[in-house]
Amino acid sequence: MTRWLRKAPVYAVLVLLTLMWLLPVVSSFLVSFKSSEDFVSQTFYQLPTQIYFFKNLVTVIAQYRLLDNLGNSLMYSAAGTVVVIIAASMAGFSIVRLRPKFNFALFLIIYSGTLFPFQMYLIPVYRLFNTLNLYDTRTGMVLIYSAICIPFSLFVYRGFYTTIPREIEEAAKLDGCGPARTFISVFLPQSLAPTAVVALFQATWIWNDLLFGMVLSRAQSVRPIMVAVATMTGYGGGNIPWIMTAVIFTSIPTILLFVVLRKFFIQGMVLSITS
Amino acid sequence: MRKMMGLMLCVVAGALLLAGCAAKPTNLVLMHDKGGNPNYVPFFEDLGKQAKAAIGVGFTQSPYPTTDVFQAAVRAALPTSKAPDLFTWWSTYRMKDLIDNGLVADLTDLWNKHKAEYPQGLRDAFTFNGKVYGMADVVEYWGVWYNKDVFAKYNLKVPTTWDEFLKVCDTLKKNKITPMLESVQQRWPTFILFEEMVARQDPKLYVDLCEGRAKYSDPRVKKAFSVWADMIAKGYFTDPSTDLFADGPRLFNAGKVAMIPCGSWYLSVLTGGGVAIDKADIFVMPPVNASAGKVVIMEASPIVVSAKAPNLAAAKKVVDWWMGPEGNAAFAKMLNQYPANAKSDSSFLPASKVNFAKTINDGYQVLNRYWEATPTAICEKAVDKFAEFILKPSSVDTVLADLDKIADDYWATAKK
Amino acid sequence: MSYVFILPAFALVVALLVLPMMQNVYYSFFKWDGISPPLFNGLKNYLAMFTDPVIAGSMLNTVIWVVFTLVFPALGGLVVAVFVTGLRGENFFKSVFFIPLTISFVATGIIWTYMLGRELGVLNGVLALLGIPLKPSYLTSVPLNTFSMIFAWTWQQLGTNMVMFLMGLGTIPRDPIEACIIDGANKWQTFVHVKFPMLAPITTVVITMAMVNSFKVFDIIYVMTRGGPYSSSETLAISMFRETFTLFHMGYGAAISVVLSLIVILISAAYIRRMTKRDMLYY
Numbered sequence: 001m002t003r004w005l006r007k008a009p010v011y012a013v014l015v016l017l018t019l020m021w022l023l024p025v026v027s028s029f030l031v032s033f034k035s036s037e038d039f040v041s042q043t044f045y046q047l048p049t050q051i052y053f054f055k056n057l058v059t060v061i062a063q064y065r066l067l068d069n070l071g072n073s074l075m076y077s078a079a080g081t082v083v084v085i086i087a088a089s090m091a092g093f094s095i096v097r098l099r100p101k102f103n104f105a106l107f108l109i110i111y112s113g114t115l116f117p118f119q120m121y122l123i124p125v126y127r128l129f130n131t132l133n134l135y136d137t138r139t140g141m142v143l144i145y146s147a148i149c150i151p152f153s154l155f156v157y158r159g160f161y162t163t164i165p166r167e168i169e170e171a172a173k174l175d176g177c178g179p180a181r182t183f184i185s186v187f188l189p190q191s192l193a194p195t196a197v198v199a200l201f202q203a204t205w206i207w208n209d210l211l212f213g214m215v216l217s218r219a220q221s222v223r224p225i226m227v228a229v230a231t232m233t234g235y236g237g238g239n240i241p242w243i244m245t246a247v248i249f250t251s252i253p254t255i256l257l258f259v260v261l262r263k264f265f266i267q268g269m270v271l272s273i274t275s
Numbered sequence: 276m277r278k279m280m281g282l283m284l285c286v287v288a289g290a291l292l293l294a295g296c297a298a299k300p301t302n303l304v305l306m307h308d309k310g311g312n313p314n315y316v317p318f319f320e321d322l323g324k325q326a327k328a329a330i331g332v333g334f335t336q337s338p339y340p341t342t343d344v345f346q347a348a349v350r351a352a353l354p355t356s357k358a359p360d361l362f363t364w365w366s367t368y369r370m371k372d373l374i375d376n377g378l379v380a381d382l383t384d385l386w387n388k389h390k391a392e393y394p395q396g397l398r399d400a401f402t403f404n405g406k407v408y409g410m411a412d413v414v415e416y417w418g419v420w421y422n423k424d425v426f427a428k429y430n431l432k433v434p435t436t437w438d439e440f441l442k443v444c445d446t447l448k449k450n451k452i453t454p455m456l457e458s459v460q461q462r463w464p465t466f467i468l469f470e471e472m473v474a475r476q477d478p479k480l481y482v483d484l485c486e487g488r489a490k491y492s493d494p495r496v497k498k499a500f501s502v503w504a505d506m507i508a509k510g511y512f513t514d515p516s517t518d519l520f521a522d523g524p525r526l527f528n529a530g531k532v533a534m535i536p537c538g539s540w541y542l543s544v545l546t547g548g549g550v551a552i553d554k555a556d557i558f559v560m561p562p563v564n565a566s567a568g569k570v571v572i573m574e575a576s577p578i579v580v581s582a583k584a585p586n587l588a589a590a591k592k593v594v595d596w597w598m599g600p601e602g603n604a605a606f607a608k609m610l611n612q613y614p615a616n617a618k619s620d621s622s623f624l625p626a627s628k629v630n631f632a633k634t635i636n637d638g639y640q641v642l643n644r645y646w647e648a649t650p651t652a653i654c655e656k657a658v659d660k661f662a663e664f665i666l667k668p669s670s671v672d673t674v675l676a677d678l679d680k681i682a683d684d685y686w687a688t689a690k691k
Numbered sequence: 692m693s694y695v696f697i698l699p700a701f702a703l704v705v706a707l708l709v710l711p712m713m714q715n716v717y718y719s720f721f722k723w724d725g726i727s728p729p730l731f732n733g734l735k736n737y738l739a740m741f742t743d744p745v746i747a748g749s750m751l752n753t754v755i756w757v758v759f760t761l762v763f764p765a766l767g768g769l770v771v772a773v774f775v776t777g778l779r780g781e782n783f784f785k786s787v788f789f790i791p792l793t794i795s796f797v798a799t800g801i802i803w804t805y806m807l808g809r810e811l812g813v814l815n816g817v818l819a820l821l822g823i824p825l826k827p828s829y830l831t832s833v834p835l836n837t838f839s840m841i842f843a844w845t846w847q848q849l850g851t852n853m854v855m856f857l858m859g860l861g862t863i864p865r866d867p868i869e870a871c872i873i874d875g876a877n878k879w880q881t882f883v884h885v886k887f888p889m890l891a892p893i894t895t896v897v898i899t900m901a902m903v904n905s906f907k908v909f910d911i912i913y914v915m916t917r918g919g920p921y922s923s924s925e926t927l928a929i930s931m932f933r934e935t936f937t938l939f940h941m942g943y944g945a946a947i948s949v950v951l952s953l954i955v956i957l958i959s960a961a962y963i964r965r966m967t968k969r970d971m972l973y974y
């Protein structure tokens with residue numbers, strides 16, 4: 001009983017915080033279930049007179065061609081993540097184990113990509129894409145997303161590979177394995193945890209990106225999903241029930257990804273910090 | 276793991292293959308920033324199809340989420356081979372620097388072809404150094420939208436003099452209804468009341484101010500600001516954080532705000548937000564100075580063709596159709612707005628807008644909107660200064676001094 | 692061979708990030724509107740920043756962001772992590788703070804713009820329900836707007852820091868804690884003397900990341916206030932964007948981003964040095 005009493009204030013604060021954290025989620029859901037008429041005439045806590053979510057969803061999908069953009073973003077998230085996993089794991093292996101000359105400098109050059117604000121390269125990349133004919137192409141989008149995601153991923157792989165004991169590698173060497181074989185048969189099989197982390201973080205990042213999609217693409221067949229969502233808000237705030245419906249609809253993939261890979265998320269944090 | 280590696284390579288190969296066959300537009304591209312509110316996305320979609328059906332050339336649209344990125348994207352694309360065939364823009368000063376750099380296609384021949392269908396004044400607004408650039412899709416005027424039910428309830432009549440206008444505000448205020456909406460959200464709406472206040476004081480002063488012949492610290496400008504400040508102090512406006520688009524229709528519908536000064540296109544924002552079409556009507560704000568006379572602010576929004584448009588001939592063909600009575604009416608009808616082409620059918624317009632047009636045609640002097648009438652570099656900074664004044668009316672002197680500095684800086688380099 | 696392995700990553704990053712950054716530095720010495728030919732401007736763009744009152748305001752706001760993101764999401768994450776551990780319903784509470792993490796900035800901005808609306812917003816609705824006669828304009832009164840956005844940011848970011856600290860707490864061995872309890876220390880003393888020092892490496896990371904991210908904060912401000920009204924909620928990242936995208940001062944915008952980058956590098960210098968040292972120790 002006394003234990004419970006001692007914990008009471010903690011619970012009170014946590015419950016209050018929980019309410020604060022859930023309020024936006026619940027209110028957004030409520031809005032997405034309303035028609036514009038309900039939204040205009042009701043206060044925020046009132047229940048909609050009829051469930052409008054699916055109607056809103058159908059309208060939004062048809063009008064803003066959300067499915068095109070959804071497909072693009074799925075492709076960017078998948079392809080970008082795969083490119084990143086391959087490039088970053090190889091580079092991590094090289095830096096930690098093959099140790100080329102200036103390996104730390106090379107690492108810092110790549111790592112600097114996460115430190116600089118994107119404003120540093122946004123405009124020049126736009127111009128570069130224009131000259132290379134990459135502007136408004138899916139290839140261009142995959143390339144820029146991969147480039148942006150590599151620094152953090154390299155950081156994760158590098159950290160992880162330093163924890164793999166040297167003995168295993170020595171044994172492989174004695175068996176006559178070259179670096180390629182060692183990488184594929186010794187390092188890759190053990191890389192499930194960092195790979196899941198990189199996949200989770202980078203796929204989510206690519207999915208959620210607005211700015212690069214907005215600046216580097218133009219055609220509906222190239223644009224990522226967040227641009228479509230942002231377009232609905234336009235300069236006028238738009239139709240709020242529609243927008244909330246789109247927000248919820250487009251958040252489902254990342255929420256699912258986090259639910260599925262949650263275990264790895266925690267592990268990933270361990271990796272990126274303790275290493 | 277090796278299997279996984281193979282799988283991954285397959286995904287990459289597949290993705291790159293997909294990426295390889297990137298969009299090669301067989302259609303024309305129209306870039307615009309009007310995907311929010313008012314929402315033109317379905318209208319452009321429809322018009323593209325109508326054009327295709329009518330003349331065999333259509334267009335697809337590329338909406339941008341925000342005006343700033345849209346402007347930057349257009350400016351960046353114009354000198355390249357990725358220039359949009361068509362794009363929405365603003366008239367006068369907003370077009371000037373694009374034209375100065377030779378980025379906009381000359382459409383004089385099309386304007387000549389349709390000469391009989393357009394008033395000279397509109398043509399002049401699109402003319403630079405004797406050439407006409409861009410086409411007008413719709414022309415809208417700025418007034419005050421009011422809630423007819425609220426006016427009827429308190430027995431209010433549409434004001435024709437400034438005193439009547441103030442009386443209307445006063446009655447509403449006494450009945451705990453906020454007379455007018457005023458907003459600093461989204462930045463640009465701050466110029467709405469600025470231009471109304473100055474133009475109702477003295478239309479010539481407004482034009483001189485926009486074109487650098489008058490100072491913001493001019494006593495007449497100061498007087499306009501003090502009238503405005505007085506109204507703010509009396510509580511005639513909503514809190515400036517009220518959003519013109521998100522909050523406006525709802526407050527209007529609930530009768531919490533009786534009047535919203537905005538463009539005549541705002542009707543579609545109201546109806547889009549759930550307001551019944553016959554609940555709203557519009558009038559021109561009366562002059563503060565009787566000598567200011569009948570003045571109304573105009574907004575002509577052009578569709579522009581890029582000089583480097585990849586399909587220039589096709590783009591001009593679309594413009595030719597769009598400028599004509601049929602295409603012009605088709606678009607205006609979807610928007611519920613005034614077709615720029617005088618020969619277009621406009622029978623679709625709701626009563627409120629028909630009457631409004633009648634009033635304006637009855638001897639009103641037409642002025643350009645501040646957004647286009649003054650150089651962009653001044654306007655973009657000035658709207659922030661107006662916001663500062665709206666939020667802190669006591670700062671009027673520093674605001675006007677800052678405005679003078681902004682304008683002086685611009686005109687000093689522009690006249691070189 | 693070692694270079695072959697590093698090449699794909701290196702090539703992508705250098706071609707698409709590093710070289711463009713250098714080009715940006717180059718632009719920062721020009722006066723350029725993006726259309727007409729650039730004019731060499733020397734250091735004028737950099738000097739102009741010192742006399743630009745808007746930049747001074749952005750600097751101040753940036754500092755506010757940095758300080759308060761250390762207080763709310765970072766310290767808050769620690770407090771929640773400490774108190775939630777071992778509590779009944781631990782997983783539920785963790786999940787609650789976790790939800791916003793998965794949501795994009797676009798969504799967060801849209802949701803919080805709705806929450807904070809003066810007339811129709813949920814927060815003011817709740818105040819009215821509770822009978823509190825306050826109706827703040829969260830996004831237009833200065834400096835409340837900056838704090839409102841920091842709150843939205845906290846809503847989104849607290850979870851990350853909580854997870855990091857939770858994980859750190861999980862790795863602390865039991866022995867020193869038990870030893871401390873045997874010595875008669877209470878909970879608070881154990882925390883201060885044993886747990887907190889052992890969290891040091893994680894705390895460093897959390898603080899560095901919080902600071903770097905708050906210097907770079909852009910999306911949420913862009914979606915919620917766009918730095919307004921009258922640039923009152925601008926940070927350096929937003930100023931750069933406004934100069935470049937609405938005023939077409941490409942050179943000046945580039946100069947601001949260079950200065951911002953220098954600050955970020957300076958802040959993370961200590962962290963990088965730690966990394967360098969450890970790297971040397973490793974071999």
